[in-house]
Amino acid sequence: MKRVVVLISGAGRNLQALVDAERDGRLPRCLAGVISSRADAAGLQRASAAGLPAQVITPGVFADRAAFDAALVRQIDAWRADWVVLAGFMRILTPGFTAHYAGRLLNIHPSLLPRHPGLRTHAAVRAAGDTQHGATVHFVTEALDGGPRIIQGALMVRPEDTDETLAERxxxxxxxxxxxQAVAWAVNGRLAVQGAHVAxxxxxxxxxxLSLDDLEAGF
Structure with a gap:
């Protein structure tokens, strides 16, 4: 059985979605542990409630990004992770880290990449007058939010939307x-990278x- 380690920094709502999917059988039993970059992350409570081992590794105690990433690698590899899943992990990872997990490192980004990489995407969508917004699951490479895209989901931006309502929707x-869905494809051996740039x-x-129309039953 494949093993997944989830990295978080905040509320852990996508972590909860994975826990729920594992609990109801849409996702095989695969969640092996959770690492948070913040000791006060609410997602740690979700991990505890799900019975998942969790570790806090905060960047402030390390001399530089490379040392922080090396600590992450030690814990992830101690849990024998086959896949590493970023779920609101608010740290830019070093090229060494992304290379170590190349082809088995996923992220979800709240925009229709390649539009609006980086932070504050909901505000960026409104400022640009975009009619659509959404999220993208992609493989992680050293290019920020630039790895091979796997699946996107889109919705229409409403005139009354605020940054907060867009984020929630x-x-x-x-x-x-x-x-x-993407994590299920990964742990079931169906997802890979072809060459360097295509999922x-x-x-x-x-x-x-892929799009919402490609979701399997239950997702």
């Missing part, structure tokens, strides 16, 4: 659906990311 209607599902290159 994207989380509930998109993120918590597409991330468990593949069941051996078929994804030159464009």
């Amino acid at each position: 994207v989380m509930v209607d998109v993120e918590q659906r597409i991330y468990p 593949a599902l069941d051996g078929q290159a994804l030159h464009q990311p």
